Amino acid sequence: MIFGYFGNLLYIGLLLTNAIAILNEERFLARIGWSSSTASSSNAGFGQSPNPHMYNDAFGQNVNEGPGVKAKLINLISATRTLMRIPLIVVNVVM
Amino acid sequence: MAQPPYMSSRSPPPLQHPKPTHPAYPPPEPPHTPTGSSTTSSPYSQAQRISQDGYIRYSSPPVGESINQNENSNTSSFNAYSAPQQNSNNVNNRNGYNNIGTPVVGVGHAPGPQGYSNMNNNAFGGTWPGMNDATAQMGVQFGKSAVAAGQDYVEKNFTRYLPLHLIKVSFSVTNSYVLNKLRLVLFPWRHKTWSRQIKRSTVDGAMEGWQAPRDDLNAPDLYIPTMALVTYTLLSALASGLQSRFHPEVLGLSLSKSLAVVTLEFCAIKLGCYLLDVKGTGASGVELIGYGGYKFVGIIAVIIINMLGFGRIIWWSSFIYTFGANAFFLLRSLKYVLLPDASVSTVTTTLSHSQRSRRVQFLFFMAMSQVIWMGWLSRV
Numbered sequence: 001m002i003f004g005y006f007g008n009l010l011y012i013g014l015l016l017t018n019a020i021a022i023l024n025e026e027r028f029l030a031r032i033g034w035s036s037s038t039a040s041s042s043n044a045g046f047g048q049s050p051n052p053h054m055y056n057d058a059f060g061q062n063v064n065e066g067p068g069v070k071a072k073l074i075n076l077i078s079a080t081r082t083l084m085r086i087p088l089i090v091v092n093v094v095m
Numbered sequence: 096m097a098q099p100p101y102m103s104s105r106s107p108p109p110l111q112h113p114k115p116t117h118p119a120y121p122p123p124e125p126p127h128t129p130t131g132s133s134t135t136s137s138p139y140s141q142a143q144r145i146s147q148d149g150y151i152r153y154s155s156p157p158v159g160e161s162i163n164q165n166e167n168s169n170t171s172s173f174n175a176y177s178a179p180q181q182n183s184n185n186v187n188n189r190n191g192y193n194n195i196g197t198p199v200v201g202v203g204h205a206p207g208p209q210g211y212s213n214m215n216n217n218a219f220g221g222t223w224p225g226m227n228d229a230t231a232q233m234g235v236q237f238g239k240s241a242v243a244a245g246q247d248y249v250e251k252n253f254t255r256y257l258p259l260h261l262i263k264v265s266f267s268v269t270n271s272y273v274l275n276k277l278r279l280v281l282f283p284w285r286h287k288t289w290s291r292q293i294k295r296s297t298v299d300g301a302m303e304g305w306q307a308p309r310d311d312l313n314a315p316d317l318y319i320p321t322m323a324l325v326t327y328t329l330l331s332a333l334a335s336g337l338q339s340r341f342h343p344e345v346l347g348l349s350l351s352k353s354l355a356v357v358t359l360e361f362c363a364i365k366l367g368c369y370l371l372d373v374k375g376t377g378a379s380g381v382e383l384i385g386y387g388g389y390k391f392v393g394i395i396a397v398i399i400i401n402m403l404g405f406g407r408i409i410w411w412s413s414f415i416y417t418f419g420a421n422a423f424f425l426l427r428s429l430k431y432v433l434l435p436d437a438s439v440s441t442v443t444t445t446l447s448h449s450q451r452s453r454r455v456q457f458l459f460f461m462a463m464s465q466v467i468w469m470g471w472l473s474r475v
Contacts, residue, residue: 004347004348004351004352004355005348005351005352005354005355006351006352006354006355006358007351008355009355009358009359013362069370069371069453072369072370072371072372073370076369076370
């Protein structure tokens with residue numbers, strides 16, 4: 001290890017990104033209720049929804065707050081899985 | 096000058112098509128032209144010669160003449176300004192075109208060497224055909240504008256990922272700022288006002304950022320964190336040398352350790368800001384790195400006290416004191432990032448109670464996590 005702790009940090013980041021990227025949408029995320037499709041539909045209905053309790057039920061939060069931590073996490077996971085799929089192949093090969 | 100047949104057969108297809116202004120097709124020549132006596136290189140005679148000899152011979156026009164013809168045709172087609180030796184006879188023109196583009200000769204009648212010699216002639220002849228002053232000016236201007244556009248593009252994308260302006264601003268410090276800031280980091284308990292001063296635009300008084308650290312004590316800089324990081328690296332090497340276990344790797348290892356801590360903390364703050372939906376009205380990434388780097392001041396103090404050798408109790412008390420000071424400093428300094436005041440922020444964000452409490456929890460967690468970093472870094 002040339003870079004010492006800093007290189008370790010890079011490795012940790014790469015492994016964490018790998019771990020996020022391999023989460024399966026249908027088999028895992030939808031089963032625990034973290035599927036991005038439901039989150040996006042809830043976000044689309046946010047503000048104009050005639051039934052605000054739908055949003056409440058989905059995330060257990062107040063309507064005035066904007067997307068909560070869980071919605072943000074789901075968004076982050078789906079974004080990582082979408083965006084990093086191709087670059088991760090290259091980075092995994094190189095490192 | 097015998098042309099090898101493979102070259103002519105492999106020669107690329109002719110690039111120049113006959114211009115539409117030109118007469119569409121040459122009038123057919125009389126079939127019984129004596130081949131040896133004709134000096135004009137007509138394609139028909141050429142084809143005849145090919146068919147007679149069985150392979151292509153480049154004999155009929157001498158090389159210089161063919162070049163002249165070709166150049167004539169080129170200059171007359173492209174350039175109306177500089178015509179060095181233009182005869183302006185249509186037959187010559189047509190022959191020039193037909194030399195290149197005639198479909199009658201199936202093997203293409205060796206446009207390759209003629210084109211090369213033509214290019215060479217153009218390149219070394221001094222005057223480019225079709226290059227007078229106006230065209231040259233236009234070309235130069237176009238090139239300049241293209242280069243400028245490219246530079247703008249590079250600068251825009253460069254400053255997006257490496258904000259040089261912010262880095263420059265955060266290094267503009269004065270002596271009094273550095274002294275006061277060091278005192279503030281090590282003894283933050285009596286400091287009253289923690290809010291940063293807003294830099295107002297001189298035109299309309301709109302907020303356009305924060306004041307530089309030269310003018311504002313509460314502004315984060317990068318000078319103190321950088322110097323403290325270098326000092327920490329050297330001090331840890333010195334401390335390990337005092338314990339007679341110095342190795343050159345210690346320098347790189349401690350530097351990489353501290354950089355890893357700074358990076359990790361920066362990533363943690365960024366992730367927390369993303370998860371808590373903090374809109375970007377607060378500090379930039381450079382300033383967040385600066386806030387993370389102030390802990391090295393306390394770590395340096397702890398290391399120095401450790402090197403003086405007062406014993407474990409003094410060391411522990413100094414460590415706890417610097418940790419508390421740093422956590423308090425970070426708590427008060429990062430407050431405006433996570434919990435923007437309504438008076439400061441231009442966008443009035445109304446935070447609900449649960450959101451606010453969650454942000455306060457995150458802030459407290461970030462302040463308390465200093466004990467991990469400082470404890471890890473101060474063991475040298």
